[in-house]
Amino acid sequence: MEYFQVMQTPLGKVTLLSDGQSFLGCWFENQKHFGGKYDLTKAEESDTLVLQKAKQWLTDYFAGKAPEIATLPIKLKVTSFQQQVLQALQQLPYGHTVTYQQICHLITDDEQRAKNLSRAVGHAIGANPFMIFIPCHRVVGSDGSLTGYAGGLARKKALLTLEEADFQE
Secondary structure (H helix, E strand, O other): OOEEEEEEEOOEEEEEEEOOOOEEEEEEOOOOOOOOOOOHHHOEEOOOHHHHHHHHHHHHHHOOOOOOHHHOOEOOOOOHHHHHHHHHHOOOOOOOOEEHHHHHHHHOOOHHHHHHOHHHHHHHHHOOOEOOOOOHHHEEOOOOEOOOOOOOHHHHHHHHHHOOOOOEO
16 A cells, blocks of 8 residues: 655645655656656555655755655665666765766766766656655756756755755756
8 A cells, every 4th residue: 555645845745655664755746757657546645654754854854954865764666777876866965966977977887888878867867756855956967057857947946055056057
């Protein structure tokens, strides 16, 4: 069984999903890829312990703290390549940005392969089922500019501003 909660944040409502043991995802209302690979219409509204922890994590985050993702029992329902990309994203420190190409280099030492991975990395980042928690908002263009974000560029800018990260508008 899957359980959900909707939480109001400073950037709008987010839907949090759990299976009771693990945290399965977080999506902004009306974002691209809402619900990811889950059918949220089949989930039951319930305030499980996992969802309580996720809500506390978000509360701390929006209060300007840098909560650790390791405190949540995350379960990824993604391909092995997406998992590599999301694991690389989890290494990004609060308040820092990285380019798509730098992510490519984090997942392979092969220079030629890294050059060809940008599009696939971008797709994996765009389908991230853990908005904010796995910080895809910290990925910027090669010139430091804001690029795509499934939650919308205004939210991406707000998240980076909260973290006092450097980026180009």
